[in-house]
Amino acid sequence: MERKFYTLSQLSLIIKETFYTVFNTAIWIKAEINELYEHSNRNCYLELIEKDVIKDKIIAKFRAIIWGDRYYFLKKNFENVTGVSFGIGLSVLLKVNVEYNELYGVTLIVLDIDPSYTLGEWEQRRIEILRRLEKEGVISLNKELKIPDVTQNIALISSKIAAGCQDFIKHLLNNPYKFKYNITFYEASMQGEGVEKSIIDILDKIANKNYDVVVIARGGGSKADLAAFDSYRLAYHVCQFPIPIISAIGHERDYTVIDYVANTRAKTPTDAAAIIIEKTLNYWLSCTRFCEKIINYSQEIIYNQINKFSFFSNSILKSKSIIDKHILKIKNLSYSLKYTTKFIVNEQSSNFTNLSNKLSNATKTFFHTNNIALENNIKSLKKNLVNLFMLLNNKVVNYEKIINSHNPINVLRKGYTITYKNKKIIKSKSNLTQDDIITTKFYDGEVSSKII
Amino acid sequence: MSEKEKKILTYNKALKELETIVSKIESENVDVDSLADMIKRAVELISFLKEKLFATQNEIEKALKDLEEILHKEK
Numbered sequence: 049m050e051r052k053f054y055t056l057s058q059l060s061l062i063i064k065e066t067f068y069t070v071f072n073t074a075i076w077i078k079a080e081i082n083e084l085y086e087h088s089n090r091n092c093y094l095e096l097i098e099k100d101v102i103k104d105k106i107i108a109k110f111r112a113i114i115w116g117d118r119y120y121f122l123k124k125n126f127e128n129v130t131g132v133s134f135g136i137g138l139s140v141l142l143k144v145n146v147e148y149n150e151l152y153g154v155t156l157i158v159l160d161i162d163p164s165y166t167l168g169e170w171e172q173r174r175i176e177i178l179r180r181l182e183k184e185g186v187i188s189l190n191k192e193l194k195i196p197d198v199t200q201n202i203a204l205i206s207s208k209i210a211a212g213c214q215d216f217i218k219h220l221l222n223n224p225y226k227f228k229y230n231i232t233f234y235e236a237s238m239q240g241e242g243v244e245k246s247i248i249d250i251l252d253k254i255a256n257k258n259y260d261v262v263v264i265a266r267g268g269g270s271k272a273d274l275a276a277f278d279s280y281r282l283a284y285h286v287c288q289f290p291i292p293i294i295s296a297i298g299h300e301r302d303y304t305v306i307d308y309v310a311n312t313r314a315k316t317p318t319d320a321a322a323i324i325i326e327k328t329l330n331y332w333l334s335c336t337r338f339c340e341k342i343i344n345y346s347q348e349i350i351y352n353q354i355n356k357f358s359f360f361s362n363s364i365l366k367s368k369s370i371i372d373k374h375i376l377k378i379k380n381l382s383y384s385l386k387y388t389t390k391f392i393v394n395e396q397s398s399n400f401t402n403l404s405n406k407l408s409n410a411t412k413t414f415f416h417t418n419n420i421a422l423e424n425n426i427k428s429l430k431k432n433l434v435n436l437f438m439l440l441n442n443k444v445v446n447y448e449k450i451i452n453s454h455n456p457i458n459v460l461r462k463g464y465t466i467t468y469k470n471k472k473i474i475k476s477k478s479n480l481t482q483d484d485i486i487t488t489k490f491y492d493g494e495v496s497s498k499i500i
Numbered sequence: 501m502s503e504k505e506k507k508i509l510t511y512n513k514a515l516k517e518l519e520t521i522v523s524k525i526e527s528e529n530v531d532v533d534s535l536a537d538m539i540k541r542a543v544e545l546i547s548f549l550k551e552k553l554f555a556t557q558n559e560i561e562k563a564l565k566d567l568e569e570i571l572h573k574e575k
Contacts, residue, residue: 419571426564426571433564437557443515444549447522451542454525456535473533 060150071146074159079110081138090116092123096142096156112144112156122161129163137275141165170275177280177305186287190311193292197331199260199324201230203291205250206265207238212296212317216265219321227328232259238266243276248285255290261324262289264306265296265317277304286310296320460491501544511552518545 054062083095092114097106114122123134132138143160181187202220206213213233220229234254237246247264254262264286266277277297283305286293292311296319297304307313314320452458456466467474468487474480484499501509521542525535 423568423571426567430561430564433557433560437553440553441550444518444546444553447518447542448546450522450525451539451546454535455539473531 057150060148064148064150067146067148074143074145076141076143076162077156078139078141078165079112081136081140082106082109084134084136086119087116090119092116092119094158110154110156111152112142112158114158118159122158126161126163126166130166132166132275134161138166139169170278174278174303174305174308177278177283178308180280181283181287181309184284186284187309189287190289190293190309193290193311195292195294195311195327196260198328199229201232201259202324203232203234203254203257203259203262204265205234205236205247205262206317208233208235210238210266212265216263216296216317216321219318220324223321223325225325225329225332227325227332229324239276241276244279244282247282251285251289259291261294261311262291263294263296263314263317263320263324264310265320266298274298274304277306279305282306283309294320294323457491460489465490501548506548509548511549511556514545514548514552518542518549521545 077096079096079098081094082097083093085093087093094112094114096110096112098108099105100107126132126134141162142156142158143162144156144158147155147157149155178187204213204216206216217231217233220231234250236250237243251262274297286295286306287309294312294314295304295306295310296314296317297306298315303313312320312323314323460466466489468489469480469484471487474486480486480499482499485496486499487494487496521538525538525542
């Protein structure tokens with residue numbers, strides 16, 4: 049059996065016939081711009097994709113062309129409406145003709161772009177993020193924090209090249225009240241894909257530091273650049289950040305998710321600075337008011353006290369004059385007393401002197417007289433004493449003589465002896481018998497003898 | 501005479517005792533037995549009296565001398 053086959057051109061022809069029975073009119077398609085190339089011939093070549101949001105995987109891909117004359121108008125219109133430059137990453141609604149070409153396959157020829165769809169898409173995404181945050185119960189956490197009355201230490205997350213960053217610093221530091229602020233600058237990517245990661249990294253780094261407030265400043269830019277701030281992960285971090293955050297990301301009309309969840313939303317970085325300054329100013333003013341109140345109250349108290357005191361001091365002055373009078377009187381009295389006393393004392397003292405002289409003389413005379421008498425007395429006493437002792441002595445001597453004359457020893461000396469028998473004096477011979485032992489006492493000793 | 505007796509004995513008592521002894525001896529009624537003791541006692545009394553007299557005289561003379569010195573000084 050002979051095989052039947054088609055040439056490629058025959059196949060193309062078949063496909064083309066089938067193709068155009070289906071795609072005989074233009075259709076609207078929804079897609080994301082994955083690649084964009086503006087050719088020098090002014091045509092715009094696009095790669096459109098559809099992503100599986102959950103798996104983050106491309107599940108469909110088409111080539112598309114916007115012809116040069118049309119591209120210029122469509123781009124201009126899109127950018128006017130959305131405020132975003134037409135480019136990669138945008139989600140767009142396109143009116144296309146689906147064309148098939150033998151050489152290039154299927155190509156979408158873009159006839160129209162609906163910019164309101166893109167806007168709505170963003171809005172939708174934003175709403176979804178906010179809903180999720182609300183569901184998770186974190187949406188108002190940063191809002192519930194209180195920015196201190198006096199903000200001193202400020203962390204500024206921005207990009208050096210962002211105009212808003214310089215606006216913020218200039219406005220804050222050149223404040224007319226000369227308030228002092230410490231700004232610590234943290235460089236972050238403020239546009240493109242790096243925004244989310246770089247800001248989250250900084251937030252993680254400074255969460256434990258001693259800042260009063262964190263300002264995320266950007267300042268202007270296209271809407272598409274702002275889309276980076278419509279990030280769930282970034283918003284989630286901002287919500288739960290322990291320090292109040294002021295978002296100053298866009299211009300007046302631009303809102304991002306971060307603006308919704310941050311503690312305070314400033315329209316612009318300059319506005320953020322103004323908010324901080326105003327807070328400080330209010331505090332300063334309330335302090336000043338307190339000061340004034342304190343001054344007023346204390347003045348009032350002082351005046352009251354002064355009034356009281358002046359009343360007292362008047363009465364004190366009065367009493368002082370009375371006292372002065374009394375003092376004068378007392379002085380006069382004391383003067384006269386002094387002089388009178390002196391006079392009396394002088395008089396008395398001269399009297400005393402006279403008296404004492406007299407007394408002394410009298411005493412002297414008295415003593416002199418008496419002394420002589422005394423001396424005389426002593427003399428006669430002495431004489432009498434000598435006599436007395438002589439008398440007494442004579443008496444004793446007399447007795448002595450008598451005693452001596454009777455002393456038996458004197459008799460013994462004369463040759464008498466005394467005879468004892470058995471220590472008894474023998475006065476008669478009848479008291480003695482033969483063989484009696486007798487003792488004979490002489491003046492100079494004794495002898496014993498026997499009676500024959 | 502014991503030291504103890506010397507302390508207790510006064511001049512007057514001693515003199516009276518001596519006078520008694522002397523009057524007894526002079527009355528000649530004394531026997532020789534007691535005479536020796538009496539004489540012994542009398543001698544003791546006499547020496548006591550002499551001592552006493554001498555000491556008193558000295559004391560009095562010294563006192564008088566002091567008195568005279570005081571009086572002379574006051575002059």
